[in-house]
Amino acid sequence: MSSDNTGRTAVVTGASKGIGAGIAKALAGSGAAVVVNYRTDAEGAERVVAEITAKGGRALAVRADVAKGEEGVRELFARARAAYGPVDILVNNAGVVAFGPLTELTEEEFHRETTTNMLAPMLTTKALAAQEDVTAASVVNVSTGGTLSHPAYASLYVATKSALEAYTIIAAKELGPRGIRVNAVQPGASDTEGTRAAGYVGSELEARAIAATPLGRSGTPGDYGPLVAFLASEDARWITGALVLASGGSR
Template sequence: MILVSLYPFRVDRSNSIHTTLTIVKKLDGKVAVVTGASKGIGAEIAKHLAGEGAAVVVNYASSKEGADRVVDEIVSTGGKAIAVQANVAKKAEIQQLFAETKQAFGKLDILVNNAGIYEFSPLEGITEEHFYKQFDLNVLGLLLTSQQAVKSFGEEGGSIINISSIVSTLTPANSLVYNATKAAVDAITKSLAKELGSRNIRVNSINPGMVETEGARTAGITESEGRRQVEAITPLGRIGQPHDIAPAVVFLASSDSAWITGETLYITGGLY
């Protein structure tokens, strides 16, 4: 009879009486920073990374309660995590985020640029405030966190995973600025992959379709006619859930994707 394990493992035979099996997780010994991780997709990513053995820094801008809840859930299941407040549109706060990461865990291997904001407006409603609010966080913030992460990665390199969006190519109406920020993220991903590849730093992006999150529910998106229209043209017939996105982040953070960089992975239920 052949026994097949779903997980890799090590066998410890040092004790002559007992033999123990130690499950080897994909991210054992790794340290990850996940921005915007107090809820939604970011929270699920943090929990999945921790579930595969990574120590996780749960970044948040304002929701300390949410971030603490994510940390508590990780720690209660045997993982390692801390919550760190930082507005990742501000360089000084980003520097503090990474300083606290180093102080807590000593190094960095993975950065997930998940923090982002969206506001919808037709052309005539666009203002400077509307533009800069989204570009400062979605684009400049991503660049500044990546800049700091590169300084923090060791000689073995690291993995940067950018959470973009299907809107970068689907380009729905009345979201001009948001669409533009995510198109910028896609371009940055490809450019950084080329720039950083010689240092063994991989850069990839994940572009989700519509996902049911706390923010989407608060904005009324998940109960809207727009949701029904999206589901009607989506081959798999539904919008996504945060747990549909997180496993792909684990893959791109792990050695399973060691020869993948500069790629954009669409997770959309087949909608393009």
């Protein structure tokens, strides 16, 4: 049985490519009208929208840098509501990463990762909760399996995602009485535009990660959409504050 999100409105941050694009397509396939948020890649976002609409789904690309503060987030929600009505599915997928030894940490990188991976999901969740006409909703935060494996050379990134997981659990407690569920998924290392650009795909590091993965491969953007569509749907009505590992068994 596949999940049904018919009649609902989803905002997926960072959906112009990679895991976010896979999630946007799956949510549209489950019946939701989807706002495909992007920061710079208008072409990628329009490609995702075209793929969804070609299959009879509803989607709209909206540019907003969610790490830039409340103004952009408010504009994103205003555009989503104007197009499709109250937002009742929010997927906080936009994320940035840089690997390197902790001795090379810069304050600039600290601010880049904390604003995108922590502040942005907090502001979008606040915006979702600020909608007084929403009585039931689902937020899914995209974390990482790295919060379990704690890999060396990812201290800042994993610290930001661990904070996102703590926020997920606390937000579930605060928003549960309003019928708003908040969960997180923990993807394993995956083949995306982002990890290709970072030189991970095809590297020795990837080969070692695959060897340590029971299901014997890297993740793909398509691996996460069905899980998120389920967590967003009424089928997951009793699930909130959960951190769901989806990593082919790697941990």
